[in-house]
Amino acid sequence: MRHESVISTIGNTPLVSLDRICGSRISAKVYGKVESFNPGQSAKDRAALYMIEQAEKKGRIQPGATLIEATSGNTGFSIAMIAAVKGYKCVLTLTDKAGPEKRALLTALGAEIVLCPAAAEPEDPASYYSQAERLAADIPNSFYLRQNWNLDNSNAHYYSTGPEIWNDTDGKVTHYVCCAGTGGTLSGTARYLKEKNPNVTIVGVDAYGSVLKKYWQTGIFDADEIFSWKVEGLGKTIIPDNVAFDLIDEFIKVGDRAAALRVRELARREGMLLGYSSGAALEAVFAMRKQLTPDDVVVVLFPDHGSRYLGKVFNDEWMKEQGYLRPNGEPAAYSVRHLQRMYRVYKRMYGRKIKERFNLA
Incomplete structure (x- = not known):
C-alpha cells in the first residue's frame, strides 16, 4: 500500500488477544488495542x-x-x-x-x-x-495546541479509536479500560462506545498521586492527593477539560511497582514491548477480574511502545534501584520504605480508616 506521507498511516491499529497473560486468570475475553502500531508509536x-x-x-x-x-x-x-x-x-x-x-x-x-x-x-x-x-x-x-483543554483531542478518538474498537469486536465490547491523562483517548472513545451501547462499562485508570479519581468521586479538586509518581502519561495534578467524568463508570488506581512488573510480564508472555502505562492499564483489568464473566469482552488500550522506556522499566538496574526487583532479578516484595510511604498516603486519603486499610484494627 502506498502513502503520500507517514501521517496517512495513522490509525487502524490492531486489536490483539491477550490469552497468554489473561486466559487462565481472567474469565472474560481480553484484547489489547495496540497503539504502538501508529507511525509515532503511540495513541x-x-x-x-x-x-x-x-x-x-x-x-x-x-x-x-x-x-x-x-x-x-x-x-x-x-x-x-x-x-x-x-x-x-x-x-x-x-x-x-x-x-x-x-x-x-x-x-x-x-x-x-x-x-x-x-x-x-x-x-x-x-x-x-x-x-x-x-x-x-x-x-x-x-x-x-493545549492538549488538556483542546476538545479536538478527544474528538480525534471519537472519530477513530471508538469506531475501530466497535467494528473490530463486532459491537460486542462490554468494557473499555484506558489510562487517564489528558483524557482524550479515554473520553473520546468512551463517548462513541456509549452512543453505540450505553451499557459498555468505561474504566479509567489513574495513578497514586493524581487528583483525577478523587475528583470523579467527589467533584472536589483535592491538592492533598498530590505526590510524585513514576508512570509517565498517566494521572494529572490538574483537571483537564478533556476528561469526561460523566462517562466513566469506574476508576482504578494503579501503583508504579505493579505497573512496572505487569508491563515486563506482557513482554515475556505476549511478546509485546509496550510502554509503562500499558502495564498500569492491564493491571487495572486484573484488579477488576472478579467482576468479569465469560460473556464479557474487554478492550484495554495500550498507549505506546516500550522502546521509550528502555532506561526505566526494561532496565534491571533501574528496577532494582526503585525496589521493584531483588538483586537476583526476581520481583521484590514491598520494601519497608514503600510501605511507610503508602501508610502516609493512606493516612492522608482515608484518615480514621487507616487501621482498617492496613488490617491493624
Whole structure:
C-alpha cells in the first residue's frame, strides 16, 4: 500500500488477544488495542494530527508556524513528526520526569525542548504548563495546541479509536479500560462506545498521586492527593477539560511497582514491548477480574511502545534501584520504605480508616 506521507498511516491499529497473560486468570475475553502500531508509536498520533488539521481549517495555524505543547513526551513526538511533514517548527516543554530516550527522539525530529521541573505546581512560572503559555505569547506566528483543554483531542478518538474498537469486536465490547491523562483517548472513545451501547462499562485508570479519581468521586479538586509518581502519561495534578467524568463508570488506581512488573510480564508472555502505562492499564483489568464473566469482552488500550522506556522499566538496574526487583532479578516484595510511604498516603486519603486499610484494627 502506498502513502503520500507517514501521517496517512495513522490509525487502524490492531486489536490483539491477550490469552497468554489473561486466559487462565481472567474469565472474560481480553484484547489489547495496540497503539504502538501508529507511525509515532503511540495513541497521541491521532490527537496531534486531528488538533493540527482542525486548527489549520480554522486558520489558526499559518505557513511557517511554530507549534507549541506541554507534554510528557508522546504527544510531543507526534507533534514533532507531523510538524516535520508539514514544514512547521516545534517547541516542546517537558518535565524532567521524561526519560532520555524520549528526549532524544524529540530532538531527532527537529523539536526544540524546554525542560521543566516535574515538582513545580501547574501555576508555578517554572512548570511545563506555564512555560508553554509563555512561549506561545513570546513567539510570533505560534500555536499552542493545549492538549488538556483542546476538545479536538478527544474528538480525534471519537472519530477513530471508538469506531475501530466497535467494528473490530463486532459491537460486542462490554468494557473499555484506558489510562487517564489528558483524557482524550479515554473520553473520546468512551463517548462513541456509549452512543453505540450505553451499557459498555468505561474504566479509567489513574495513578497514586493524581487528583483525577478523587475528583470523579467527589467533584472536589483535592491538592492533598498530590505526590510524585513514576508512570509517565498517566494521572494529572490538574483537571483537564478533556476528561469526561460523566462517562466513566469506574476508576482504578494503579501503583508504579505493579505497573512496572505487569508491563515486563506482557513482554515475556505476549511478546509485546509496550510502554509503562500499558502495564498500569492491564493491571487495572486484573484488579477488576472478579467482576468479569465469560460473556464479557474487554478492550484495554495500550498507549505506546516500550522502546521509550528502555532506561526505566526494561532496565534491571533501574528496577532494582526503585525496589521493584531483588538483586537476583526476581520481583521484590514491598520494601519497608514503600510501605511507610503508602501508610502516609493512606493516612492522608482515608484518615480514621487507616487501621482498617492496613488490617491493624
